[in-house]
Amino acid sequence: MNRTLMNIAAVERETGLGKDTLRVWERRYGFPRPERDQYGERAYPLDQVEKLRLVKRLMGQGLRPGRLLTASDADLAQLGAPVAVPEVGAAEGGVSATLVPLIRQHDLPAVSNALRQTLHRQGLQHFVLETVSVLNRAVGEAWMRGEIEVFEEHLYTEQMQALLRQAIGALPQGEGQPRVLLTTVPEEQHVLGLLMIEALLTLEGARCISLGTQTPLADIALAAKAQRVDIVALSFSAAFPSRQVLPLLKQLRARLEGSCDLWAGGAGVERLRAPETVRLMRHLPDALEGLASWRREHGH
Numbered sequence: 001m002n003r004t005l006m007n008i009a010a011v012e013r014e015t016g017l018g019k020d021t022l023r024v025w026e027r028r029y030g031f032p033r034p035e036r037d038q039y040g041e042r043a044y045p046l047d048q049v050e051k052l053r054l055v056k057r058l059m060g061q062g063l064r065p066g067r068l069l070t071a072s073d074a075d076l077a078q079l080g081a082p083v084a085v086p087e088v089g090a091a092e093g094g095v096s097a098t099l100v101p102l103i104r105q106h107d108l109p110a111v112s113n114a115l116r117q118t119l120h121r122q123g124l125q126h127f128v129l130e131t132v133s134v135l136n137r138a139v140g141e142a143w144m145r146g147e148i149e150v151f152e153e154h155l156y157t158e159q160m161q162a163l164l165r166q167a168i169g170a171l172p173q174g175e176g177q178p179r180v181l182l183t184t185v186p187e188e189q190h191v192l193g194l195l196m197i198e199a200l201l202t203l204e205g206a207r208c209i210s211l212g213t214q215t216p217l218a219d220i221a222l223a224a225k226a227q228r229v230d231i232v233a234l235s236f237s238a239a240f241p242s243r244q245v246l247p248l249l250k251q252l253r254a255r256l257e258g259s260c261d262l263w264a265g266g267a268g269v270e271r272l273r274a275p276e277t278v279r280l281m282r283h284l285p286d287a288l289e290g291l292a293s294w295r296r297e298h299g300h
Contacts, residue, residue: 005035005043013203014123015052016170022052029069051076056170057120099135100142103152108159115163124167125203128196129284132160136192157192164195168202176205178230178261178294181223183211185234185248193235193266197287204291217248221255231261231294233287236268245272253277263290 008019011032026032032052034042044052055068058079068076102111119127135156143153180201182194191213198208209227211220224232232252236245245268253262253275265281274280281287 004046005037006046006049007037008034008042008044011044011049011052012172013205014049015056016172017052017056018172025065025069029066031069099156100138100147103139103142103148103156106152106155108155111156111159112163115159119163119167124171124199128164128199132164132192132196133284135160161192161195164192164199168195168199171199171202173202173207176207177298178291179207179209179228180231180233181209181211181220181227181229182233182235183215183220183223184213184236185220185252186214186216188236188240188268189213190235190237190239190266193237196284197233197235197265197281200284200287201291204288206291217252217255220252224256224260229260230298231263232256233263233265233281236264236266238267240268242268242272245269246275249275249278261294263287 006014008022011017011022012019022032026034032044032048034044034048037043051073054076055065058068058076059065063079068079071079099111099114102114118131122131139148139153139156142148143150182198184190184194194210194213198210202208209223209229211223215223220232223229234249234252245264249262249264256262261279262277263279263281265284265287269280270282272280279290281290
């Protein structure tokens with residue numbers, strides 16, 4: 001019977017645990033216990049990868065790897081049992097029914113716990129693709145209906161940004177291609193879209209370099225050249241004036257070297273027609289399609 005096995009690089013991406021760490025644990029604690037593929041390289045069964053993911057999560061709660069890796073499966077499962085906090089559902093009704101009341105109650109620990117549990121349950125890619133966009137829209141609509149105040153929307157945004165930054169920081173930094181520079185133009189302050197794209201691209205092994213928000217066009221071009229990036233990716237929120245997007249993209253395109261691609265994504269570009277020299281990412285999965293397309297075109 002064929003079994004699904006993952007090589008060590010894939011396990012590193014899936015768990016956020018470095019290759020050296022996996023090898024040290026193997027020698028010191030006898031786990032993980034990889035098999036060997038036809039080339040003699042380490043190959044990990046999926047059940048061991050799931051256990052490693054749980055170990056990584058529990059380490060984030062302050063538990064030491066020596067205790068976790070020597071614990072029985074039953075004890076480890078008990079340690080990883082979810083805390084009883086309101087669950088954030090993937091459907092919009094579930095979001096409105098659970099998260100918005102917590103925000104209105106200013107129960108930040110409960111909001112944070114609910115978001116973290118959803119992230120751990122879904123994995124980072126599914127969390128970004130399937131949940132974060134829905135949550136952002138649900139919270140924004142609640143604000144427009146007057147159900148939450150501006151500061152309460154900001155509290156949610158800060159919680160989500162902190163969670164995504166932590167999740168990205170735990171990932172192995174991609175050293176492959178392409179090299180992607182992430183930022184926004186002046187007057188565009190929304191950083192959440194950048195973090196979502198950074199998470200997706202880093203998971204796929206791209207090397208992401210973030211400048212944060214509100215970078216002048218001249219500085220974007222200088223950074224792109226200095227960092228030898230293959231792609232400059234900008235994010236535009238729905239709040240950014242749509243009539244300014246295309247002129248800014250054309251100006252930046254003229255400043256970038258011809259070998260550097262220019263991407264623009266976010267709600268602010270959903271209804272725009274893309275210039276020939278710019279790739280628009282109207283929806284999050286477009287970034288993954290764009291990455292795959294770039295690699296095909298450049299032989300990676």
